[in-house]
Amino acid sequence: xxxxxxxxxxxxxxxxxxxxxxxxxxxxxxxxxxxxxxxxxxxxxxxxxxxxxxxxxxxxxxxxxxxxxxxxxxxxxxxxxxxxxxxxxxxxxxxxxxxxxxxxxxxxxxxxxxxxxxxxxxxxxxxxxxxxxxxxxxxxxxxxxxxxxxxxxxxxxxxxxxxxxxxxxxxxxxxxxxxxxxxxxxxxxxxxxxxxxxxxxxxxxxxxxxxxxxxxxxxxxxx
Numbered sequence: 015x016x017x018x019x020x021x022x023x024x025x026x027x028x029x030x031x032x033x034x035x036x037x038x039x040x041x042x043x044x045x046x047x048x049x050x051x052x053x054x055x056x057x058x059x060x061x062x063x064x065x066x067x068x069x070x071x072x073x074x075x076x077x078x079x080x081x082x083x084x085x086x087x088x089x090x091x092x093x094x095x096x097x098x099x100x101x102x103x104x105x106x107x108x109x110x111x112x113x114x115x116x117x118x119x120x121x122x123x124x125x126x127x128x129x130x131x132x133x134x135x136x137x138x139x140x141x142x143x144x145x146x147x148x149x150x151x152x153x154x155x156x157x158x159x160x161x162x163x164x165x166x167x168x169x170x171x172x173x174x175x176x177x178x179x180x181x182x183x184x185x186x187x188x189x190x191x192x193x194x195x196x197x198x199x200x201x202x203x204x205x206x207x208x209x210x211x212x213x214x215x216x217x218x219x220x221x222x223x224x225x226x227x228x229x230x231x232x233x234x235x236x237x
Contacts, residue, residue: 020135
């Protein structure tokens with residue numbers, strides 16, 4: 015039996031459902047989970063707290079990126095302020111900086127190659143996992159949904175947290191974020207050629223999970 019860690023790469027835009035799916039797949043297969051989006055949010059949070067635009071000194075923030083990644087994983091990625099909409103928008107801008115992406119790339123690959131806690135494999139959730147971070151992953155999923163559906167999901171999430179928001183504003187923010195993620199020069203958000211495209215526009219979480227499991231069952235070393 016091979017000692018190579020099992021690996022699932024999950025990509026997709028905001029509010030498509032990839033985070034929920036990643037957690038369920040990690041639990042189902044007993045794999046370690048890395049939400050790479052929270053790494054970028056951690057860097058963005060430091061940028062916001064410093065009150066300086068990342069473009070002013072990308073090399074300095076690349077150093078922060080490496081330190082942030084180690085600290086966040088040690089804290090199981092649960093840090094105050096990372097899940098706010100302000101941080102999410104800043105993370106989309108920070109993630110377009112090549113120096114920041116390069117600083118986090120090695121960390122993400124190390125996590126996939128040598129999962130912590132002697133893990134037998136890993137699930138990485140992000141926007142360039144199947145194309146850049148782990149292009150040789152045996153399982154690649156690209157989770158998507160229509161912009162309108164995703165905006166409605168994000169609006170409900172914000173309202174459930176007690177955040178005042180309106181649909182038009184959430185939709186506009188999502189469209190701007192999609193444009194940045196898909197149009198950036200450094201690791202744009204695109205499906206890997208060999209990824210399984212899962213549109214969750216008309217699926218609930220259980221249906222998405224079932225569809226993903228059916229695909230994974232056809233792939234080595236999961237089948």
